[in-house]
Amino acid sequence: MNRQQFMQAMEIHLRPMEPQERAELLADYDQHFELGLREGRLEEEIARELGQPEEIAKEALGDRYDAHTPGSDAFYAPTYQEMRSPRNSTKATRNFFTAIGLLFLNLILGIPLGLTLWSVWLTIASLSLLVLAPVAAVVDFVFLGQLDKAEIFVAIGAFGVGILFALAAKSVYKAFKKITLQYIKWNKNTMKGDVSA
Template sequence: MNRQQFMQAMEIHLRPMEAQERAELLADYDQHFELGLREGRPEEEIARELGRPEEIAREALGDRYDVNTPGSDPFYAPTYGEMRQPKSSNRAARNFFTGIGLIFLNLILGIPLGLTLWSVWLVIASLSLLVLAPVAAALDFLFLNHFDKAELFVAIGAFGVGILFAIAAKSVFKGFKAATLRYLRWNNKTMKGDVSA
């Protein structure tokens, strides 16, 4: 417990005391800190030597010291442990800064990388339209009365390549979908504070 924590605890525990009497007692204990610091001793050591604020207040107040539970008495003096703020009090600030960090991470890395990956998939998927090459050759023959053996072989070859691109597009889609969902879940867990994920 440092000087500020010790003095705050003393002030809370001494609430039932008259203001002037309390101020004089607090000034005495503050003087102990001043003298100890001049001697080069750390605040924690000085606080340890002075004792627990709750016990000091109990002695100073005598019969006025009330050990009731919180809320049942306006003069209830909480212990130092009760005074300490719970760790969750910093949660809002941590969530705010985590959210800001995630926004910048997504703007700088996540969104551009995601768009690039999905653009690759779109190119592969659009190349799978080569399976329609035989249909184009048939329409060319039916409407334009134009038939070329080389065109037929190219259409059959393009059909095979289109099938390969369709299979690749399906696999790439599954992989990119899984990666995107994993990244979104990671964002969600990070925002909730589950940094182990």
């Protein structure tokens, strides 16, 4: 096999590769021939040293190489665009079924659990309104003119309990916000196909 035959075979077998990547690889092999010829070696000898174009292409392309395309000759390998199309449709199909799965997961589990969590927070936050008990006691005194000791103690106690619920509501809010954002991020990553995240 001479230089021209070798380079043509390489070009054919490397068709699935991106054009720029293929051009760089072909330039490297062409340079091997140039250097060998300067050293006085024959084209056939250089081609033999480099190896079989089909084997080189298999190694360079990895899982993109397909030697057994139906209805094609032994030198056929699909172009980069031909290789990309099925992958895109496969990706679209995967995205569709992932979206359907996430929709059902969110409808059955994610949304009800999320609403339950945030309802708990809303209850705790509502109970923090007990801090207004002293205001209610003052209003009662101003408009009705009566204020007994029991009402004062209840107002002070409710104020303290309200502060505790306010602190608890703040902590619970931070935790539930973090969980919710992580769940949303997980949904986005799953749709992108990033399973590790």
